[in-house]
Amino acid sequence: MSKALIIASRNSKKLAELRELLAPRGYSLVSLRELDPQGRLEIAETGRTFRENALIKARAAARAFERPAVGEDSGLSVVPLGGAPGVYSARFHRLTTAELRGLYNAYPGGEPLIADGLDPDRLNNVRLLAELEGSKDRRAFYTCALALVDAAGKALFTTRGEVHGRLGDRWAGGGGFGYDPLFHPEDSRLTYGELPPEAKRATSHRSRALRRFLAYLDEVRR
Numbered sequence: 001m002s003k004a005l006i007i008a009s010r011n012s013k014k015l016a017e018l019r020e021l022l023a024p025r026g027y028s029l030v031s032l033r034e035l036d037p038q039g040r041l042e043i044a045e046t047g048r049t050f051r052e053n054a055l056i057k058a059r060a061a062a063r064a065f066e067r068p069a070v071g072e073d074s075g076l077s078v079v080p081l082g083g084a085p086g087v088y089s090a091r092f093h094r095l096t097t098a099e100l101r102g103l104y105n106a107y108p109g110g111e112p113l114i115a116d117g118l119d120p121d122r123l124n125n126v127r128l129l130a131e132l133e134g135s136k137d138r139r140a141f142y143t144c145a146l147a148l149v150d151a152a153g154k155a156l157f158t159t160r161g162e163v164h165g166r167l168g169d170r171w172a173g174g175g176g177f178g179y180d181p182l183f184h185p186e187d188s189r190l191t192y193g194e195l196p197p198e199a200k201r202a203t204s205h206r207s208r209a210l211r212r213f214l215a216y217l218d219e220v221r222r
């Protein structure tokens, strides 16, 4: 029988990646999609670090469901942008229409992005390309923080994983999610958008954090 963990997330792409990493180890995830299908539990991500946000999410779920819970927070830090968007990775695209038009016109690939239905991941990538226009320094890294709290919200364990790489000047590939079509991990010629999912699973910030988390669970369950 698989061991179920409550996770304070509704991000389906993130959940799919975590489930694929956990399933071989006999763990399943119960997410807010199942526990709170109406979306009543609103969690304000007010932390200044990925770890703080992971703890905020875990505590909100633990309190709501009176069970131990896991929180995950992740994002992209871009070296020439001083670490932005960092904890604002999911919200990077929140721009005025005027700003967005400017960015769209500035986009070097010239794809019809606005006609795409304003997909937030795409808009984040547009914004990122515009912010980096002309920058030779393309260094960036993903961070994933995981936190486990008990039913009372007390932190039991926190960890993080990172993967460093560089950002391309146009997006490539439809795999992964978020900034993956721009992100070349380590020395890869291909982006996470182009690489097969198993290549992302082997090196990603999420898998690195999760390996540490599983080592902790193995230890406490011994």
Ligand code: IMP
Binding pocket: 011, 045, 072, 073, 074, 075, 076, 089, 090, 124, 142, 176, 177, 178, 179, 180, 204, 206
């Ligand atoms: P969160 O759900 O508040 O943790 O926001 C995470 C955001 O960081 C996502 O919306 C993406 O923009 C970005 N992100 C985190 N992990 C990844 C990844 O594995 N690939 C691409 N983007 C990611």
